[in-house]
Amino acid sequence: MPTVKPSTVLGRQLGDELRRFRESAGLSTAEAAEVLDCTKGKISRIENGHVPVRMPDLHALMHAYDVEGTEARERLAALARRANRRRRDGWWRQYESVLGDAYRDQIEMEAICNGIRTYEVQLVPGLLQTAEYGRAVTVASRSWKTPEEIEQFVQVRLTRQERLTGKAPVDFWAVLSEGVLRQQVGGPAVMRAQLDHMAAMAEQPNVTVQVLPFSRGAHSSMFGPYLLLSFPQLASLDLVLSETPTGNIWMERELEVARYRELFDDARTAALPPTESLTLIRRVAKEYQS
Incomplete structure (x- = not known):
């Protein structure tokens, strides 16, 4: 698609x-x-x-x-x-050789939005990834061949994260399937560091992380990951990025965006509260020590 x-x-x-x-x-x-x-x-x-x-x-x-x-x-x-x-303009222009159109568009939209809500099935969201975790994901994707391309792409991901910590940080809310914590990307040491980092980021006032445990069973967001971007001007300008195996799809129609708002509300309601989610993240991080 x-x-x-x-x-x-x-x-x-x-x-x-x-x-x-x-x-x-x-x-x-x-x-x-x-x-x-x-x-x-x-x-x-x-x-x-x-x-x-x-x-x-x-x-x-x-x-x-x-x-x-x-x-x-x-x-x-x-x-x-x-x-x-x-x-x-934009800092991402210097990395155009390793950026596809869809990812560049995502970065451009992230740069001017004031709210990001995301549901992830298997991967830690890019804005929360450590360099080692991001590098392992990049290598596994096989989209970038040379060490230079891989390192450039990792740098893009790290630079994106300034939206969480820089001036006027974006409000970020992630709901993660428990599978995100359990999928061993890069090995136990990388996962331990990644989960520790995610727990630390979740303590920032503009970052909320919830985990939707396996025990919750079936839920409306099971079909796949998505990203919902909101903007300060008008709710009608909100965007959704739906990720598919063959390409990412941007949706702008209000009815479509409203449906994804409902999906996210269902996911965060079904997930563990932020404090319990943080406890689970830290507990799983310790499991990677053994």
Whole structure:
């Protein structure tokens, strides 16, 4: 299944505003397309935030939509500049040789979201991985061949973790299947260090970790891992990344996102409370000592 690229949050904000101005002006997408001498599909992609808007095109659309207020025009121009700059810049650009489109998109979205909720079946979430654990996962994936590529990819994962500890840290909530604790990635020593690290991270005020034990039986999130990203602007901008064996899929439709919110709420309700989860994580960590 192919990966579906998400729109940028800033691009979606800009697109939402442009759509409202177009509708207020009584113009169809076909009529807007005539303004830019493009297809209706391009106007739809602009309004969905999937393609950047060049400044000359933005000014043409604002003129066609009778956007005359200085404040509104400056707000749209500022959104366009920020959205276009976000697409070009970012620390991850230096690692593009080892990043696929889906992973780069995920990093870009993580950089501007204010909340991350994730359910994991078998792997420690990337934002909580140690270097040794991440290296073992990277080698096992067989997607990167040379030691240099492997180390670059591990560095990407470690740099991502600054979202948990840097300025304005993101609110992170993970629900993990007990299998995450039991799957020996890298051997006992690596697992002991990994679980110790995860327990330490779980004590940070912006990090919540819960474990869903095997004893809970069947539950609604058993089908696979997913990531739910929320943004400070509007709940309607939330995104879901669903991981599949053949590719990751981004979902933006409100009904789809709402379904994953329900799934996550079910998972966290079924899981052990954070304090009991922390006790279990530490107990399993000690088992790797023996």
